[in-house]
Amino acid sequence: MRAAARRRLTAWALLAPALVLLVGVFVVPSLDLLRLSLAWTDPGRTIHSDFSLANYRNFTTSAHFHRLLWGSVKLTLWVTAGCLLLGYPAAWYMVHARRRVARTVLYAIVVSPLLISVIVRTFGWVVLLANNGVVNWALTVTGAVDKPVRMLGTFGSVTVASIHVLLPFMILPIASGLQDIDPTLARAAQNLGATPAQTFWRVTLPLSMPGVLAGTALVIALGLGLFITPLLVAGPLQPLLALGIYYVTLNQLDFPLGAALSFVLLIFALLVLAAAARALSAVNRSAV
Amino acid sequence: MRPGRAAVDAVGLAVYAFLLAPLVVVVLASLNAANYLTFPPRGISLRWYRALWESDLWAESFRLSLLVTAIVTPLVLAIGTLAAYALVRFDFRGRGLMRTLVMAPLVMPQIVLGIALLNFFSALGLVNTLTGLTLGHTIVTLPYTVRLVAISVQNLDPALERAAESLGANPWQVFWRVTLPLLRPGVVAGAIFAAIISFGELGVTLLIAGASTTTLPLRIFNYTEYNFDPAINAVSTIFVLLAVVLIAVLDRLIGLVRIG
Numbered sequence: 001m002r003a004a005a006r007r008r009l010t011a012w013a014l015l016a017p018a019l020v021l022l023v024g025v026f027v028v029p030s031l032d033l034l035r036l037s038l039a040w041t042d043p044g045r046t047i048h049s050d051f052s053l054a055n056y057r058n059f060t061t062s063a064h065f066h067r068l069l070w071g072s073v074k075l076t077l078w079v080t081a082g083c084l085l086l087g088y089p090a091a092w093y094m095v096h097a098r099r100r101v102a103r104t105v106l107y108a109i110v111v112s113p114l115l116i117s118v119i120v121r122t123f124g125w126v127v128l129l130a131n132n133g134v135v136n137w138a139l140t141v142t143g144a145v146d147k148p149v150r151m152l153g154t155f156g157s158v159t160v161a162s163i164h165v166l167l168p169f170m171i172l173p174i175a176s177g178l179q180d181i182d183p184t185l186a187r188a189a190q191n192l193g194a195t196p197a198q199t200f201w202r203v204t205l206p207l208s209m210p211g212v213l214a215g216t217a218l219v220i221a222l223g224l225g226l227f228i229t230p231l232l233v234a235g236p237l238q239p240l241l242a243l244g245i246y247y248v249t250l251n252q253l254d255f256p257l258g259a260a261l262s263f264v265l266l267i268f269a270l271l272v273l274a275a276a277a278r279a280l281s282a283v284n285r286s287a288v
Numbered sequence: 289m290r291p292g293r294a295a296v297d298a299v300g301l302a303v304y305a306f307l308l309a310p311l312v313v314v315v316l317a318s319l320n321a322a323n324y325l326t327f328p329p330r331g332i333s334l335r336w337y338r339a340l341w342e343s344d345l346w347a348e349s350f351r352l353s354l355l356v357t358a359i360v361t362p363l364v365l366a367i368g369t370l371a372a373y374a375l376v377r378f379d380f381r382g383r384g385l386m387r388t389l390v391m392a393p394l395v396m397p398q399i400v401l402g403i404a405l406l407n408f409f410s411a412l413g414l415v416n417t418l419t420g421l422t423l424g425h426t427i428v429t430l431p432y433t434v435r436l437v438a439i440s441v442q443n444l445d446p447a448l449e450r451a452a453e454s455l456g457a458n459p460w461q462v463f464w465r466v467t468l469p470l471l472r473p474g475v476v477a478g479a480i481f482a483a484i485i486s487f488g489e490l491g492v493t494l495l496i497a498g499a500s501t502t503t504l505p506l507r508i509f510n511y512t513e514y515n516f517d518p519a520i521n522a523v524s525t526i527f528v529l530l531a532v533v534l535i536a537v538l539d540r541l542i543g544l545v546r547i548g
Contacts (some may be wrong), residue, residue: 007378007380008378008380010374010378011374011377011378011380011383012374012380013384014370014371014373014374015370015371015372015374015411017366017370018368018370018371018390018434019386019389019431021367021425021426021427021430022390022430023391023394025397025405025408025423025426026388026389026392026393026401026427028408029405029407029408030396030402031402032404032407032408032411033400033403033404033418035406036407052352064524072328086303086306086532087303089296089299089300089303089381090299090303090304092296092302093296093297093299093300093301093303093304104539104544105393106304106543107544108370108535108536108539109304109307110307111535111538111544112311112526112531112532112535113307115447115484115485115488115525115530115534116311116488116510116528116531117487117489117490117505118488118490118491119487119505119508119509119512120311120314120488120505120508120527120528121310122310123310123443123508123512123520123524124309124310124314124524125310127310127313127317127521128309128313130312134313136410139400139425146323146346147514148441148462150497151412151474164307164310167303167306179511182543184541188465189496196293218395221395221397222395222397222398223488224397225396225397225398225399225400226398227398227399227491228398228494228509229357229488230438231296231513232509232512232513234398242397242398242399245399245400247398248408249403255407258403259403259407262400262403262404263397263400264395265399265400266396266397266400269395269396269397273395274472277305282398
């Protein structure tokens with residue numbers, strides 16, 4: 001009993017610095033943002049801190065903000081679909097690479113974006129997609145188009161660049177899921193007469209679902225909050241909630257409204273994560 | 289080879305080309321002799337690297353970024369190592385909650401974290417200060433550090449610590465002489481991740497930094513957004529090369545496969 005109490009005390013002592021940091025620089029600022037979102041701003045820009053749902057009402061009744069939210073949802077859906085379609089084969093290819101060197105190089109390519117500032121990666125897309133950029137050059141030289149196509153500033157360019165930024169977060173969990181699958185299971189299925197396609201759909205894919213779900217949830221949550229990439233590739237007026245929050249707070253200086261919009265976005269992200277957690281536990285249960 | 293397998297391989301390879309494309313393009317563009325962004329390059333030259341070297345503004349940002357990284361890395365490493373050890377090794381009420389809390393800054397939408405810190409720091413007068421940047425980067429890097437150190441803690445055989453204890457070492461000696469040396473791969477990997485993420489951090493920085501705290505990524509952002517400077521390609525190339533070196537180090541330390 002005494003020993004147990006001492007172990008508990010030791011654990012919390014070790015956690016104390018992290019706890020202080022997290023409470024002071026994460027929990028309290030978040031709660032303060034929540035408080036601010038419940039304040040209201042009068043036309044003279046003065047913030048009144050008495051309780052009010054004015055900002056949330058502003059969000060629910062404004063067609064503009066609905067358009068921003070829809071833009072974010074649409075972008076996130078496209079990005080998630082893109083990451084799944086590209087990420088699964090890429091993870092498969094990486095895990096099943098025959099030579100160790102090849103596997104290491106592929107892992108390096110997937111991990112490298114995590115180590116390179118998002119600004120550098122996004123800037124690369126600006127170089128690729130600009131009117132005098134690489135893609136337009138290739139299109140003109142091959143005669144596919146006669147004059148450069150405007151790509152920067154479009155929804156498509158935001159989607160492609162965002163897929164690039166978030167793809168590692170999809171590939172890594174899927175790869176680690178595929179890695180954990182016992183290879184004898186697939187062989188057993190084939191010995192019992194399953195075709196490779198059947199083996200994949202009935203054995204490998206279901207077993208890799210935890211990784212797929214984890215990656216999907218992460219990509220959706222991160223995708224909703226992405227703002228640097230859209231800002232650089234498409235400018236601040238692209239209809240996205242994250243950019244709307246940025247604009248309302250930094251240009252219009254309406255902090256309470258920006259805070260309320262932040263919470264709308266946060267709630268969306270949390271709902272996605274909660275749904276993914278439920279789906280994940282359902283998958284794990286059915287696997288047992 | 290079966291057609292299905294060949295199709296998967298083709299898609300797989302295409303994805304890796306896609307992942308590399310913007311990075312390769314930036315490196316190539318940094319060697320472009322022309323005055324503006326153009327493709328194909330008009331001749332090869334290192335003039336943008338020289339321009340970078342001679343520019344006081346870039347040097348100032350470079351120094352600031354290094355300074356922030358140099359403060360954040362040991363700070364988050366100390367906090368994160370202790371936390372990772374406690375979260376893996378000890379079983380106590382509230383452990384699940386603490387795990388979620390430690391990882392929360394990673395999944396918090398970046399814009400929301402940035403706005404929350406901007407609002408909080410403006411009340412404390414910490415916007416556009418070194419202290420503000422340090423605190424912001426510490427919270428952003430903590431989840432990565434804890435995760436990497438935790439990998440090493442999981443692989444640490446508790447019997448080794450018990451052996452040291454039974455040979456008469458006090459808890460302090462056990463930690464410094466046995467635990468920490470055995471955790472070295474994870475701790476070093478955690479340090480590398482913390483350093484590189486702090487060095488390249490922009491999501492939170494964009495909101496809480498200002499004119500007198502223009503870090504390197506923030507300056508790249510400003511120049512891309514407002515007045516284009518071809519030296520951006522040269523700075524970006526430095527980021528890419530740095531990542532290549534660190535990836536090789538990480539692979540030797542704990543193996544890239546386990547980082548995912």
